[in-house]
Amino acid sequence: MAKIGVYITGLGETFHQESVEKYATRFRNELSYNSIGAIFEIKTEKIDYQEGKQSTVVSIIEKKDTKENVIYKFYDFKYREILIEKFNKYNILYKNVLLFVLVVKKFPILLKRLFFYNGYNRTGQTFYIFLIFLIISLAILFMIPSAIIAFMALTTKLTEIQLPFKIANIDLTYFSVMFVMPLTTLLLLIIPRSKEIVTSLATEFACVDSYIQYGDQSQLILGNLDLLIEYISETNIDSKIHIHSYSLGSILALDLLYPIGNVPSINTKKSIELFITIGTPYEFIKAYYTNFYTNRCLEMDEKLKWINVYSISDALATNFKKDGTIGESEFGIEGSSLKPININYEISPIQDFSLINFITLYHLKIHQYYWDASTNGQSCMRMVFNKMKEEELF
Known part of the structure; x- marks a missing residue:
């Protein structure tokens, strides 16, 4: 048989x-x-x-x-x-807001696990995964003010842009140009097919969280x-x-x-x-x-x-x-x-956690390499x- x-x-x-x-x-x-x-x-x-x-x-x-x-x-x-049928109707912005909220919600226990292992020995690597989730979600969210600033720049000089691009004396124009755009560009360069990955990742992580947390x-x-x-x-x-x-x-x-x-x-x-x-x-x-x-x-x-x-x-x-x-x-x-x-x-030979491995997503990509x-x-x-x-x- x-x-x-x-x-x-x-x-x-x-x-x-x-x-x-x-x-x-x-x-x-x-x-x-x-x-x-x-x-x-x-x-x-x-x-x-x-x-x-x-x-x-x-x-x-x-x-x-x-x-x-x-x-x-x-x-x-x-x-x-x-698993994902409830989330398919949402757009990429909503999905990334959801991903951001989920990561922020988990950060207290993430930080706790860095110091109190509770028998789990890979807290550094898993903290790194959630940090990647946070960076990816922020990169998309930061594109919104960046896009607004870019549009405004077509009709006025960047130096003339005032409120609403300042909050609590933080110059969002400067912040966007100096940090947000370079970060987003870097992520788009190092992560092939980034839009598809972000959309898929946000949807799937949110659905898995609902499945585990609430039995959805x-x-x-x-x-x-x-x-x-x-x-x-x-x-x-x-x-x-x-x-x-x-x-x-x-x-x-x-x-x-x-x-x-x-x-x-x-x-x-x-x-x-x-x-x-x-x-x-x-x-x-x-x-x-x-x-x-x-x-x-x-x-x-x-x-x-x-x-x-x-x-x-x-x-x-x-x-x-x-x-x-x-x-x-x-x-x-x-x-x-x-x-x-x-x-x-x-x-490949086992590698310790390093900055290069962090940037290249090495420990996350290995999850795909069982075949x-x-x-x-x-x-x-x-x-x-x-x-x-x-x-x-x-």
Whole structure:
């Protein structure tokens, strides 16, 4: 019986053109590298697991000695549109105001975490991420007075511009020309496709905050994921399901497996045997949303194996250790006895935080580098595949 994988991508992966087809192709490549005398092909189809909700299904077919067998299937779970649908109607100005407010709201706990770790060891890197959010949101907001000043400059000299461009004896004209415009220009130069990134980032960060803080859209998202698991269980009788999750997708999967004040569905408890997390921001969320992991149902502890892929250089990834070092996990989900099997994946020598890395967004960009954009490039999939074989899960 073929194994089944449910692929839950990160929120930003839609922007970076990742897909279940690419993920499955990388898995297929590892099968080819570890087999002799067999050819592995991919077949893609669309299914409706409920009215109006589709999943892309990628089957990996083994051809050997005139025989064909489906040995692994991937179903993708699409949640981005559900998560951001309330925010899609807002313009870029409103989105950036919202992003600015969210960052300001978090700054007290950000500053607190710099001095009181509370078991979290990457406070400097995460403070840096929020600082980047603040700079990006301010850059767009500062464009408003800059644009007004530029318009006024067409009809008068800058030196003649008076109120309303002075507030509390602060010359906004001088401030805009000397600081705002150069800062905005710098950001536009160093961040390719900045408008798309800002729009996407503001929308997604605001939606994630609402999801974590208030459970916004969580019931609808998790209800759809339950329906997909039900469809798979009924269509592939007695098959075991593996959750393959990346970044925010791992948090959604965690909510399915370890629900808040609820219990997992019967199909979840019966069918899911493996939880794979890649670049999971577990500790990032725990540090700044302190109650998010409390009051969880732990029934899946005895039914799961858990593989966790992380990079020390990744400012968002969790190594489930009490320090920022490579090694075996020391804890799991809050209150749980299940600890993940840790896999460290680095694409370059580990680098300490530096000004150059800050300017180039190094520790944030590393979050995207668990695989190359091309399916022919190396990726963390080899280590995941080998560990699945070692644990007799495939």
